[in-house]
Amino acid sequence: MFGFSRASVIAELLAVSICFSNAFAAVCNSTWIRSQADADALRRNCPIVIGHVGIGPFDGDSTVHINLDGIELIAGTLGEYPASRHEYSTQPYYTLSSSSLRGVDAVEFGAYDTRIMNLTLPNLKRVNDYFEAGDYAYNLKYLDITSLDTASTITLSAPNLTTLHHTRLRNVTKLHIHPMQINSLDSLTDNQLNLREATLEGPFPNVDNIPIGFTSAKYLIIKDNSSVTLGGSSTTAMAVEELRLSDGVTDLKRSAQVNTLEVDTLVISSSVDITRLELPFDNLRSFMIERRAETHPMKSIILPPQALDWTGGFELHISSAPELNLTSIYDHDEKGNRIQTWYWPRNVSYIDMVDVTTGNAFFEPFVVQQKAPLDSQFPPSALKTFRVIPSANSTHFNCTPFTELVDSGRLPSARSAMFCRNSTQPTSGTTRTHAPISLSAVSAFVIFAWML
Template sequence: MRRCTVALTLCLTSSAFATQCGNTTIHSAADADALRKACRVVDGTITIPPTLDHLENISLDGIEVINGDLRSYKCGSINIKRRSPTNSSVVSFSSSSLTTIHGDLALDGCIPDFTNISFPNLKTIDGAFDLANAASLAYLDVTNLDSVGYFRLFAPTLVTMVHNELRNVTGAHGTKKVVVEQTSLTSVDNLFRNPLDIGDSPASIEGKTIMFENFPTQTLTNATFGFARAGSLSIEGNGTLYVTLGGPDQTTMALTNLTFSRGTAGLIRNPQLANLTVGTVTLGSYFEGANNFTDLLLPFDSMSSLTILNEQTLTQLELPPQAVNYTNFSVTLYGCTNLNLSSQFATNPDGTTRQTWYWPQKDIKSLSLIGNISTPFL
């Protein structure tokens, strides 16, 4: 009889723990402590509400797996705080034990004023990595995160991201996108340099930084894009951004659309990239700011459409020898007032000449050229 009583007590204790490890809303550091001490595996979703004490550090040490989401409430807007971290307390959200989230990591502008988010051993997120916390985030540690459903980062005040590399994008909510919007990072190569295949999903690198009063911002000056395939690649620079196509372990790249919307100063093709194909290439726009290209070589083995709009700094445009094999090729040039298209040849610094523009020899679908153009160019 005594043994039966002990066994019954153990069963009740296990059941109580299971109940605690389901869907949970953390209202305080005390709530987080109770959860992490009781649960190695959380079978539901952990929610961080905007009512959480903004000055409390939240630790989830002890939790290893979350079978649902780790998320904030959705507020639908981003609340950017213009303040100096030197005059603010460091408020952290962390777990050194968390390795897996089977749902989403989705934190937006409704979460409290975390300046540090640290999940150094988080390796896999089956759902989305969707971090749009622009409130005051300055430091992000996801050192070992290598597999996500999709990746989105929007944090203008983020100056440090500790991360090895992204190795796998599995697809979540209908997309494999990898998007970095406004940050104050000096490099995002850890996310973009590997030869990932994201299919028809978009990739986006934004080097534009909002300037904050008394807040130390940095500038993204170089970005390496190494995806093997992407539906579109959109680049928005800050006036000094140089983009390299082709990562260190890559030989082929195929893009459906490539867009430089503004602020990019240079485009480089990695010499080891054996094959680089793109559908449409667009530089500039009719209504928004332009890029900072001056002498631009378009280094594509295959391209079907080229549109260049209002690129005021562009003086020389080169189409490579591979262009003779382009098919159904279309070109639109408008508003490039300093672009000289008077000849297919240019003079080198040593006085020799070289061909800088190669026309497709198979067929051309359409031409719309407005600018400084002479007959020898045609």
């Protein structure tokens, strides 16, 4: 908030001022700009401001155009003053520009109602703390931050912004992008950044695909009615601790040039609009499909062959997805050919499937491995929890194989960690539950072939 941001660039600015010519010797303190006359006095005398530069509120009815050309560095906040927030909502519309500003401690517009329409800072390269064009910048339609590549936090959420001039980001810790009318997010998201968190929350009605070029992110949240491509124009490796997709995401893709793609936790909300989900990761520890108020539209999931080698103990959590068909590890491609679409990771630590259409055939490779000797090449997994409650659509699920695994010590026996329910859907017009699938007759050849 204006008036509280740190002035940590003061030493840098003072050092720079020593190198300036005599014409740029003046260093000024905090000031308020309430007219172009105030702006003229500041920009002609103060290339460096050690303090805040407050903008407005302005008097009159005509649009005000504030030009700050001449100011190069501000060790403080450039923005509006919260104590005058009610005056900002009734003041004239205005524009603000500076072609000379290169560095500032913070920029803040739109944290509350503002009438700024145009913000032009084409040579601003570094913001030491945060840059915010916030939710309440309803009138901001044009933003030129062409050179901005460094900031601790960037927040862009001016809902009617249609024009953004920007090139790239190089050093950012937090990135928050909210509804705007711009045509592309590429300059913001297609960058090799190491982020603490990134939130991309639309709608972005003019964006069809969001390329994610980040090298790493602790939290990456994407909410928008568009496809998501993991891997940007120059990304070769990506690691995300937690990736969350919701609010209409239509597809999840991996860029062909990404050599390594690792996600620790993937959370898919029922509000996504993906019917066939492929998990194109080189490593994934936890996969969760969580329910909101909507019904999951997802019908199939593809776990690729590299899933066999996922490390860390795979966790599978699926809640209330009756349309999802997990009755088999096989499906058919576009040409009708039978293909394997699910490869069970060899190290599984948690299975929790509730209200999912499933069958014993889907679990068969998992059960085979759980029955293998402890000293085999692919020993049984040590599960903390096993819970399967099939949907009413399920017709071929029986708990007998899993009860046998409990009896042999290959699944947890505690009531809090083990729960299995047979399917109850009638089969072929009868009320009989489908007979248990026996795995004792599976040949060594079949086991070996699956593990290859």
